[in-house]
Amino acid sequence: MRTELKRLADRAAAEGLLDVAYATTDSPFGPLLLARTPRGLVRVSLPAYDADETLEELAARISPRVLEAPAQLDDARRQLDLYFEGKLTEFDLPLDWSLTEGFRGKVQRAIYGIPYGETRSYMQLAASAGNERAVRAAGSACGTNPIPIVVPCHRVLRTGGALGGYGGGLPMKRALLEMEGVLGRKPT
C-alpha cells in the first residue's frame, strides 16, 4: 500500500489537488510535524503539541485536502537537520504566512528577521512591528507563531534577558539558544 499512497500523493500534487502536504521529521527534541502549501512552509508543530490536532486545524483553516507527502518537504527537512547539527544558520525556504494576520503577522515577520545567534526583547520586537507599546501583543504573537524554529521566536527574550515563554517548553528554548551560542548574553 505504501507505493500506492506515494503515487497518489505525487499525482495529487501534479494535478493541483494537494493543498496541504505534511511530513514528520526527527529533531533532538522529538518529532516535528512540518506542513506546506504550494506557496511554502506554513506550519511547524513542536513535539509538545498533538500532531492530530495540528492536522485538524490545518484542515479547518487552510483546506481539508491534507495529505502525508514527505517528498514535498524534503527541502525543509534537510535544512532543519543541518540547523540542528549547527551547520545552517539561515533557512532558505519559501514561507506561507496565511495562518497569521494583522499585528501578530507583522510581529512574526519581524521575528523572521532576527539573525542566528542574536536575540531581541519583546519590547524591541513590538517596536520593530510598528507599535512599541504593544509588548503584550508581541508576546502573544510569539506564542502563536505557526512556523517556530524557522521563524525563530526562541530568539525573543524578556527585557533583561529572562527566557520568557516558549510553546515547545523552556528547556527547548534554552537548548536552542545554547546551540546558537547566545544564552546568558543580554539582548542587544
Next chain:
Amino acid sequence: MTALPPFQTLLDEHAADVMAVLRGAVGRTDAEDCFQETFLAALGAYPKLGDASNLRGWLLTIAHRKAIDHHRANGRRPLPVADVAEVPTMAEEAADDGIWVLVGALPPKQRAAVALRYACDLPHTEIAAALGCSPEAARRSLHEGMKRLRKELA
C-alpha cells in the same frame, strides 16, 4: 455540519477496504489504477462535500463508479490478440486470490455486492448506498452472487 477531517484520515482508515473492493470488482491488476482514480476523484470533490457523516460509504460509492467506468472502457476496447499471452498470469492470479477470482467473474452488481459484504463487512443498507440501489435490491444481488459462487464451488 461536521468539520471535514484531514483527507489523510480517509486514506488511513479506508484505503485498505477500497483496495479490497476494487480487487474484487476489477481484479488485482487493474485495481491499482482504479484505486488512484477513486482517491483522486474523492480528493477533488472533498472540500465541497457537505456531509462528513459517512465518508466510508462515500468513498466506496466512488470506488464502485470507477469500477463500472473501468468495465465500460474495457467493453469498448477491442480485444487485442496479444492478450492471449497473458493467460498464464491469470493462472497465477487464481492461485493468489482464490475465491476472489470467482467473485471477479460474477456480473458487476453481484460482484460489487459480494465484495462490499465480505471484503468490507458492510451491512445491506451501506451496500445499497454504495451501489445506488434499494437495500432489497442489494440483498438480492448479494443472494444471487452467493448462489452462483456456491454452485461453482460445489
